[in-house]
Structure formats: C-alpha cells, structure tokens
Amino acid sequence: MLKIKDLHAKIDGKEILRGINLEVKAGEIHAIMGPNGSGKSTLAAVLTGNEAFEVNEGEVEFNGEDLLDMAPEDRAREGLFLSFQYPVEIPGVSMTNFMRTALNEQKKHKGEEPLSASDFLKLMRDRKKLVDIDSDLTNRSVNEGFSGGEKKKNEIFQMAMLDPKLAILDETDSGLDIDALRIVANGVNKLKRSDNATILITHYQRLLDYIEPDYVHVLYKGRIVKSAGKELARELEEKGYDWIKKEFEE
Amino acid sequence: MPEIRFKQTILECIMATEQDKLLEEVTNREYQYGFHTDIEMDMLPKGLDEEVIKEISRRKKEPEFMLEFRLEAYRNWLKMESPDWAHLKIPPIDFQDMIYYAAPKKKPQLESMDEVDPELRATFDKLGIPLDEQKVLAGVAVDAIIDSVSVKTTFRETLAEKGIIFCSISEAIQEYPDLVKKHLGSVVPPGDNFFAALNSAVFSDGSFVFIPKGVRCPMELSSYFRINAMNTGQFERTLIVAEDDSYVSYLEGCTAPMRDENQLHAAVVEIVALDRAEVKYSTVQNWYPGDKNGKGGIFNFVTKRGICKGDYSKISWTQVETGSAITWKYPSCVLMGDHTVGEFYSVALTNNYQQADTGTKMIHLGKNTRSLIVSKGISAGFSQNSYRGLVKVSKRAENARNFSQCDSLLLGDKCGAHTFPYLEINNNSAKVEHEATTSKIGEDQIFYCNQRGIDTENAVGLIVNGYVKEVINQLPMEFAVEAQKLLQISLEGSVG
Ligand SMILES: Nc1ncnc2c1ncn2[C@@H]1O[C@H](COP(=O)(O)OP(=O)(O)OP(=O)(O)O)[C@@H](O)[C@H]1O
Ligand SMILES: [Mg+2]
Numbered sequence: 081m082l083k084i085k086d087l088h089a090k091i092d093g094k095e096i097l098r099g100i101n102l103e104v105k106a107g108e109i110h111a112i113m114g115p116n117g118s119g120k121s122t123l124a125a126v127l128t129g130n131e132a133f134e135v136n137e138g139e140v141e142f143n144g145e146d147l148l149d150m151a152p153e154d155r156a157r158e159g160l161f162l163s164f165q166y167p168v169e170i171p172g173v174s175m176t177n178f179m180r181t182a183l184n185e186q187k188k189h190k191g192e193e194p195l196s197a198s199d200f201l202k203l204m205r206d207r208k209k210l211v212d213i214d215s216d217l218t219n220r221s222v223n224e225g226f227s228g229g230e231k232k233k234n235e236i237f238q239m240a241m242l243d244p245k246l247a248i249l250d251e252t253d254s255g256l257d258i259d260a261l262r263i264v265a266n267g268v269n270k271l272k273r274s275d276n277a278t279i280l281i282t283h284y285q286r287l288l289d290y291i292e293p294d295y296v297h298v299l300y301k302g303r304i305v306k307s308a309g310k311e312l313a314r315e316l317e318e319k320g321y322d323w324i325k326k327e328f329e330e
Numbered sequence: 331m332p333e334i335r336f337k338q339t340i341l342e343c344i345m346a347t348e349q350d351k352l353l354e355e356v357t358n359r360e361y362q363y364g365f366h367t368d369i370e371m372d373m374l375p376k377g378l379d380e381e382v383i384k385e386i387s388r389r390k391k392e393p394e395f396m397l398e399f400r401l402e403a404y405r406n407w408l409k410m411e412s413p414d415w416a417h418l419k420i421p422p423i424d425f426q427d428m429i430y431y432a433a434p435k436k437k438p439q440l441e442s443m444d445e446v447d448p449e450l451r452a453t454f455d456k457l458g459i460p461l462d463e464q465k466v467l468a469g470v471a472v473d474a475i476i477d478s479v480s481v482k483t484t485f486r487e488t489l490a491e492k493g494i495i496f497c498s499i500s501e502a503i504q505e506y507p508d509l510v511k512k513h514l515g516s517v518v519p520p521g522d523n524f525f526a527a528l529n530s531a532v533f534s535d536g537s538f539v540f541i542p543k544g545v546r547c548p549m550e551l552s553s554y555f556r557i558n559a560m561n562t563g564q565f566e567r568t569l570i571v572a573e574d575d576s577y578v579s580y581l582e583g584c585t586a587p588m589r590d591e592n593q594l595h596a597a598v599v600e601i602v603a604l605d606r607a608e609v610k611y612s613t614v615q616n617w618y619p620g621d622k623n624g625k626g627g628i629f630n631f632v633t634k635r636g637i638c639k640g641d642y643s644k645i646s647w648t649q650v651e652t653g654s655a656i657t658w659k660y661p662s663c664v665l666m667g668d669h670t671v672g673e674f675y676s677v678a679l680t681n682n683y684q685q686a687d688t689g690t691k692m693i694h695l696g697k698n699t700r701s702l703i704v705s706k707g708i709s710a711g712f713s714q715n716s717y718r719g720l721v722k723v724s725k726r727a728e729n730a731r732n733f734s735q736c737d738s739l740l741l742g743d744k745c746g747a748h749t750f751p752y753l754e755i756n757n758n759s760a761k762v763e764h765e766a767t768t769s770k771i772g773e774d775q776i777f778y779c780n781q782r783g784i785d786t787e788n789a790v791g792l793i794v795n796g797y798v799k800e801v802i803n804q805l806p807m808e809f810a811v812e813a814q815k816l817l818q819i820s821l822e823g824s825v826g
Contacts, residue, residue, distance in 0.1 A: 128781050132773075152780035161781075168778040171769075172796025181792060182782040189783070221796065238782065 081106050081277050082127075082147075082246055087138035089126045096122045098302035100138070104246065107274040111288060111313060112281045114299035115321050120281045121165050123299070124248045128162045129155050143245065156182075157189035159245030163235035163252045165281075170222040175234075178222050179204065179241050186242060207240040211267040228255035236267050243271070248279045253287040265290030285317040298324055374431040380404065383531055386431045390500055393507050403520035403530030410524045413658075419685065420629070420656060423594060430532045430565075488548065494578075495540035496551055499567050502538035509540060513571050517600035517637045517664070525596040525658075526633040529565045533598070536567035541576040541607070550806050552581040566597040572607035574640060579610040581809060595654075596631045605640030605667070610648070612805050614813055616820075617653035619684050627655025627684075634661035638670035638696075646673035647690070648804040650813045652820040655684060660718065662691035665699035665727075672701040675801040677813075679820055680713030680745070689718035689750075694730040694760070703734040706798045709745035710821055716748040723760040730760045738768045739797050741790070741821070791818035 082104040089097040096119045104110055112120055126133050127140065129152030140147040147155060170178070183203075184194040195203065208218060213233050223231050232252050239247055249268070253261055268278065268291055280293060288296075288310060296312040297304045300321070305328045306312065316324075374382055383404050387397040412423070489496055495506065503510050520530040541547055572578055582599075595617070603609050611634075620627025630653070636645035647661040663672025674690035692701035701721065709715040715738065723730045738747030749766050771793050779789035795802070795814050802810050 130777055151785070152777065153783050153785045156781050156783040164778070164781075168772070168774050170775055170778070170793060170796065172799050173792050174796075177796075178779075178782070178792065181784055181788065182779075185783040185785075185788075242782065 081143060083139075083141040084127075085139045085141075087123075087126065087135065087140060089122065089133045089135045089138075091122075091133050095136075096133070096302055097126060100299075100302070100304060102297065102304060104277050104279065106245075106277055108295070109272070109278045109280065109291060109293045111293040111296045111310075112279060112299055112304075113283065113296060113313065113316060115325075118299045119302045120299050121250055122302075124162055124165075124250050124279075124281065127155075127248065128152060128160060153185070154189070156242075157186050159276075161239050161242055161244030161247045163232070163239060163247065163249040165250040165254075167223050167226075167231040167235055169224045169226075171224050173222050175218045175220060175222055176204070179218075179238065182238075183241060203241065207237060210240050210270060211237045212263045213237045229257060229260050232256055233260060233264060236264050240267060240271060244276065246277050246279070247271075248281065250281045251283065252280075253282055253284060261287065262290060285313050288313050300324065300328055374429060376429050377426045378404075378428070378430055378532070382430055386532060386534075389431065390503075392503055395507070395511050396503055399515060399520060400531050403527045404532075406521035407524065407527035407531055410521075410527060412524050423629070425528075428594070431534065485549070492545050492548070493542040494545060494547055495538065497538055499533075499536040499538045499569060502569075506538075506540070509571065510538070510569070513600070513602050514569055515600075517602060517635050518598050518633050523633060525631040526598050529567060529596050529598045529633070533565040533567040536569075536597070537582075538568075539570040539578060539580060541572045541578045543573040544575045545573075546576065547578040550579050550581055564595045566595075568597070568599040570599075570601045570609060570611070570636075572601075572603045572609050572643075574605040574607060576604075577608045579612070579806065581806065582611070582613040583615050593627075594629050594631070597633070599632070599634040599661075601636030601645055603636065603638050603640060603643035603645050603670075606642045607640060608644045608646075609636065610646050611636070611661075612648040612809060614650045614805075614809065614816065615653050615657075616816060618655075619653050619682065620655040622682050628653070629656045630654040630659065632657075632659040634659065635664065635691075636662070636672070637664040638667050638672065638699075640670075641667040641696070642669045643667055644671040644673070646671075646675070646804070648675040648801065649677070649688075650798075650801070650805070650816070651676070651678045651686065651688065652816055654686070657684075657686040657688055659688045660690055660720075662693065663701065664693045664695065665701065665730075666695045668696040669698045670696055671699070674701075674703045674705070675804045676705045677708070677798045677801045677817070678706075678715055678717075679708040679817060680710070680715045681820060682711040682713060684711075684713045686714070687716045687718060689716075689720075691720040692722070692732060694721075694723040694727040694732070697726070697728045698730075699727055700731045701733075703732070703736070704800055705734075705736045706801055707736075707738045707747050708741070708794060708797070708817075708821075709738070709747050710741035712744045714746045714748070716750065718750045718752070720752040720754070721762055722754040723757050723762070725756045727757050728759050730757065730762075732760075732762045734762075734764045736764070736766045737797070738766075739794070740768065740770045787818075787822060790821055794818070794821060 084100050084102040087097055087100040088095060100123060114120055122133060126135060127147065129150065135148055142158065142160065180200055187194055204218065208215065211233060217226065217230055217234060223234060226234060232255055235252060252264060256264060265287060272278065280287065280291060293310050296308055296310055298306040306324055374385055380401060383400050384397065387400055515530065518526050521527055539551060570580060601609050601611060617628040617630055618626065634647065638645055645663050649661065651657055661674060665672050672692050676688065678686045678688050680686045689705065690703055692703065694701065703719055705717050707715040707717055717736050719734060721732045721734065734751060736749050736751065738749065740747055747768060751764050753762060755762060771790060775793060776786055776789045779792065780786065784792065794817055798817065802813055805813055
C-alpha cells in the first residue's frame with residue numbers, strides 16, 4: 081500500500097528527514113515511536129503533502145502511484161488520512177458542512193454521485209455512534225472551542241466518516257482521558273479491515289494495549305533506527321531511548 | 331438555515347478577467363442601425379450648469395417643484411468640495427467632462443437564450459441566477475419562451491390591490507407628485523454632501539416604493555421586477571416610504587457582474603419609516619472592480635439613509651459588497667422616534683487593487699433607541715478595506731443602546747484592513763459596546779481542509795462563508811445562496 085524509499089525532507093534549509101525507508105501493507109498496523117523532535121510529525125506532514133516541507137530526495141509509492149506527485153487534496157481523496165497532532169479550528173464552518181463537502185469531494189473524485197442530505201445525515205449518526213462523539217460537538221464549528229481531548233475524538237470521527245485506506249494517527253492518544261482512550265481505540269479497531277492500514281504515532285505503550293501493532297519502529301534524528309514486533313514498545317516503555325541512541329551513535 | 335449550507339456547490343475556475351471580457355463583448359454589441367439617431371435626439375452635451383438642469387427637468391416633463399429641488403441642490407453643490415477621502419486614493423474627477431442626461435440605452439434584443447454567449451451563460455449558472463432573470467440580464471426578449479410579462483402583471487395587480495406603489499421615480503413624480511414632494515429630500519436634504527447634492531441636481535431615475543398604513547408587503551420587492559430600473563444610469567435615486575404599521579423587504583442589485591461605461595456612480599437612497607413600520611433593505615453590489623492591475627473600474631459613492639420617524643419603527647440595512655474600484659458608502663439610520671431600532675449588517679470584500687471605505691452611522695435621537703452593527707470585512711490581494719462607523723447619542727436620547735461587532739479577515743499580507751469607530755455620546759444613560767477582531771486565513775487551516783480532500787479554492791470559500799454567516803443569514807434565502815457563491819467567485823485566484 082505504502083512504500084517509502086530513502087525519503088529526505090527539509091524545512092528552512094534544515095534537513096529533518098534523513099533517509100526514511102518503510103513499507104506498509106494492507107491489513108497492517110505500524111507504530112512509530114521516537115523521542116521529541118525526531119521527525120515523526122514531519123513524516124506525516126510530508127506524506128500528506130504539507131508544502132512547508134521540501135522533499136529533496138526519495139520516492140513514495142501509494143497504491144502503485146507516485147504520492148509525492150499528487151496535490152494534498154488528491155492524496156486525501158485517494159484515501160490518505162491524517163489525524164493531526166494539533167487539529168486546527170475553523171470558526172463559523174459547521175462540522176456538518178465541512179464533512180459533507182469533504183465527503184462529496186471524495187465521491188466526485190471517484191466518479192460517484194454525491195450523497196443526498198438524508199443519506200449523509202444517516203451516515204453522520206451512524207459514525208457518531210461508532211466513536212461515541214457528542215451530537216453537541218458535530219453541531220458546532222470545526223474544532224472551535226473544543227477541548228484537547230474533544231479535538232482528538234473529532235479527528236477519529238472524521239476518519240470514520242471518510243473511511244480512508246491509510247490512516248496516520250499522530251499522537252491521537254495524548255490528551256485523552258482513560259475512557260476516551262478506550263473509545264478512540266475501539267473506534268480504530270472497528271474500522272480496521274484487511275484492505276486498509278494504520279500508522280500510529282505515539283509515545284506510550286497504553287495505546288498499544290488497545291490497538292495491537294504488527295510492527296514498531298523507532299524514529300531518531302530523521303531515520304528509522306530500529307524496527308521490531310510489538311514487544312519493542314514494551315521494552316522502550318521500560319528502558320527509554322538511551323540504549324537505542326547509544327547503539328545508533330556507535 | 332442548513333439548506334443554504336447544503337446548496338453550496340463546487341465551482342470551476344473562470345478568472346474574473348475573463349468574465350469581464352465576456353460581459354464587455356456582450357454589452358458592447360449595440361444595435362448597429364438606428365441607434366445613432368436615438369443618441370442624437372436624447373442626449374445633452376457634456377458639462378453641467380443651470381441650463382443643463384433646466385433641460386433635464388423639461389425633458390422629463392417634471393412639475394415645477396422638482397426643478398426647484400434640482401436647482402437648489404445644484405447651487406449647494408457649487409459651494410461644496412469633494413470630501414476628504416481618508417483611506418481612499420481617488421484620482422481627480424472632471425465634472426464638466428461628463429454627460430448628465432442620456433436616454434436609457436437599449437440593450438440589443440436577442441431572440442432566445444441560444445444567442446447568448448455560452449460562457450456568459452456559464453457564469454450565470456455558476457451564480458445560480460434563475461433563467462428568467464438571466465434573460466433579462468442578457469437582453470433576451472422574455473415573452474417568447476416563458477411568459478414573465480404575465481408574471482409581472484400578476485405581481486403588479488397583487489401590489490395594487492393592497493395599495494402598494496412600486497414604480498420608477500420618474501413615474502412617481504408624474505403620478506404621485508404630492509407623495510414625492512412630501513418625502514423626497516426629507517432624509518437626505520439636497521445639500522447633504524457633495525455627491526448627494528450632485529445626485530439631487532441631476533438624477534435620472536430610480537425606484538419609488540410606498541406601503542400604506544397597516545399593509546405588510548406580501549413579497550420581496552426586487553428592482554429586478556422593473557426591468558427599466560436596470561438601466562437608470564449613474565445617478566440613481568430611490569425613495570421608500572412605509573406608513574404606520576407597515577412592513578416591506580426591498581432588494582436592490584444583483585449578483586451578476588455589472589458593467590457600465592460611466593465611471594462615476596453617485597446614488598441616493600432614502601427610507602422613511604413611520605409608527606411601528608419596519609423596512610428591510612438588502613443589497614448585493616457587484617459593479618466592475620477594474621482589472622487585476624487596478625485599471626478601470628467603477629467609483630461608487632452612495633448616500634443611503636433611513637429615518638425611523640415614528641415610534642417603535644425599525645430599519646435594517648444588509649449589504650454584500652464585492653464590486654467597484656472604489657466604494658464609499660455609509661448606510662445610516664436616524665433613530666428619531668422613541669423605541670426605534672436601526673440595524674446594519676455588512677460584508678465588504680476587496681481584492682486586487684480595490685479600495686472600500688464603508689460603514690454606517692447610527693444617530694440616536696429618541697428615547698430607548700437601539701442599534702446593532704455587524705460588519706465583516708474581507709481583504710485580499712493588494713486591496714484596502716476600511717470600516718468607518720459613527721454612533722451618536724443625543725442629549726435627549728435616554729437609554730440608548732448600541733452594539734458593534736467589526737471583524738476583518740485578511741487573505742495574504744499585501745492587503746490592509748482598517749477600523750475607525752467614532753463615538754459621540756451626549757447622554758450618560760447610553761450603553762455602547764464595540765468589539766473588533768482581525769484574523770487571517772491561516773495556511774494551517776487551508777492545509778487542514780486540503781487533507782480532508784477540499785482544494786484550496788473551496789477551502790477559502792468555506793472559511794469565508796463561515797466568517798460571513800451572521801450577515802448572509804439576514805438576506806432572503808435565494809439572495810443568500812447567490813451571495814455566497816459570489817463571494818467565492820470574487821476570491822478565485824487570490825490564494826495559493
Ligand atoms: N515549521 C518548522 N520550522 C522549523 N523547524 C521545524 C518546523 N517543523 C518542525 N521543525 C523541526 O523539525 C524537527 C522534527 O519535528 P517533528 O514535529 O517532526 O517532531 P516529532 O517527532 O513529531 O516530535 P514530538 O514527539 O514532540 O511530536 C524538530 O526539531 C522541529 O523543531
Ligand atoms: Mg509530533
């Protein structure tokens with residue numbers, strides 16, 4: 081589904097990603113961990129087409145297509161979704177209108193008819209249940225005045241609405257209370273199928289207690305310096321990153 | 331009104347300049363033969379003096395009081411100077427180099443919609459203008475396909491039954507001279523300001539609305555129903571009188587791009603509301619703004635004022651402004667009666683090199699008067715957008731209340747937004763609140779939309795329409811949908 085080859089990216093002349101290699105297949109869940117500032121969010125931004133970053137080397141293939149060649153909105157329409165670490169507020173734009181526009185853009189891209197108002201509202205109701213989000217939130221403007229946890233829940237709600245092929249969740253667990261964490265994790269598990277995939281960016285084992293990853297990668301100074309099974313996350317939780325840093329510096 | 335949000339459609343890209351070119355072509359295709367003699371017969375030479383004014387009045391077969399009204403205005407005008415422009419950069423205007431009387435030009439009559447430029451039609455479709463209205467705008471003979479003449483007749487009959495008068499001001503001067511004499515100039519006196527004085531001296535035509543006692547006008551009165559109101563030229567004059575316990579909602583303008591060879595437009599609108607009457611005046615203004623480099627474009631200097639003369643009366647102005655090279659416009663309310671209410675809802679959008687200086691004046695004279703101001707400025711490109719508002723509370727205006735909300739939205743960093751609130755409070759019981767915000771459409775907001783599959787053009791449309799919602803909601807439904815699309819089209823190409 082996703083093949084990243086030797087990806088380098090920089091901002092303001094400073095190289096942040098320094099040769100990333102990663103392959104994600106359909107049906108898989110990958111966790112990406114790593115110290116603050118190691119480039120996890122940058123990787124997500126580059127994959128989704130944020131123009132603040134400049135790709136100076138490497139290739140990315142998404143479902144057989146050249147991802148880096150696509151406009152950000154086309155990447156989204158092709159089924160790439162990012163749950164933002166810091167979701168943005170858009171005052172005055174209702175969640176309903178926002179989601180309807182997004183969904184219909186996706187349909188148009190696929191050559192499908194737009195959803196009727198009643199089908200759309202039915203879908204909203206259905207997906208709201210899945211992530212247990214308050215109607216009160218979806219009646220408001222996009223993220224406006226939402227608490228940190230509510231914003232994260234709203235990202236997962238949007239993911240449920242858009243049903244992406246590949247979802248990148250950037251620290252969706254941070255800021256969630258214990259109940260919310262379980263609800264969000266349940267939502268992600270329910271949306272998981274053999275034909276989609278998930279990349280979880282996280283600092284904590286506790287999310288991985290609910291969502292079991294097939295692989296865990298450690299990103300450090302813009303490179304993936306270690307990859308292993310889910311046991312790696314537990315090891316990191318116990319020992320921290322020092323041993324990996326040491327290994328890497330040698 | 332969720333329906334409106336759902337109606338938002340995805341617009342493809344036609345650059346504004348292309349639209350203008352098309353319109354120019356269409357409007358310039360004048361009837362080749364016979365038109366010339368018309369011009370010779372029905373046009374006065376350039377320049378302005380008392381003889382020209384007498385000639386205008388004579389050709390319009392006006393009663394004596396109108397000539398005096400015009401002459402008084404002219405003499406006032408001579409003594410006045412063009413206002414100090416503050417934030418506007420205005421090239422000098424040579425008033426002797428203009429023609430002050432020309433019979434309305436007839437657009438070429440086309441046989442059917444098939445003869446209209448397909449791209450112009452595409453623009454109309456994008457704006458969602460009803461087919462009937464499209465025909466009027468494009469100059470298609472309307473009776474051929476759908477009998478809109480009979481629609482209009484039914485419309486007139488319904489109004490007449492209720493005693494409502496809705497006609498051109500020229501017609502009103504002939505038919506209802508007493509009504510006109512009583513109210514014309516009672517809100518905007520002939521010597522009010524430079525452009526109002528000029529308008530009073532030379533106005534060519536406009537609309538007249540009269541709603542008698544106790545009558546609620548059963549439909550939105552739109553100048554569209556009077557086709558000739560479309561061609562009233564550069565000095566338009568409108569007078570609306572609402573008697574005791576009456577109600578009317580009046581719509582002016584249209585969302586289709588309007589082109590005119592006259593660079594200067596100086597209109598005057600007067601509204602009189604008597605006891606418990608309510609007048610809603612909504613306008614969408616989309617005059618030619620000039621090209622991307624700021625060349626050409628219309629200068630729009632308008633005096634709009636309403637007086638809440640009777641107790642418990644209410645006047646509310648709603649405007650969406652996207653056009654003109656230069657706009658200078660302050661719809662105002664004089665709250666003379668006790669318990670009267672004045673409202674002003676405005677969206678002013680400027681792009682490229684446009685300049686807008688708009689706002690309102692709320693003059694509290696009566697007791698327990700209230701006013702509300704909601705102003706939303708949007709600036710893009712190299713444009714300058716100023717809000718200028720005056721709230722004045724006189725000595726005897728006990729318990730006056732005002733709330734003003736003035737927001738500015740910037741797209742890019744080459745444009746400017748300015749807010750100038752003026753307060754003159756002469757009564758201690760007054761409560762006046764002012765809130766102002768300035769925000770920018772952030773790249774992060776646009777990227778967030780992109781990441782959900784919404785392209786930049788539509789993301790800007792979505793964000794802008796969210797920002798202006800409070801004002802748009804004041805417009806009648808059909809107008810609101812058109813206005814939203816208009817805003818989006820006006821911003822095409824301004825981001826990304
Ligand atoms: N817009 C920017 N301008 C300059 N430097 C940036 C910018 N965005 C990111 N960086 C830098 O790039 C590096 C990687 O940042 P990134 O946000 O990808 O880290 P992260 O791994 O997601 O960290 P965290 O775990 O704290 O979320 C950091 O040193 C950060 O300061
Ligand atoms: Mg991060």
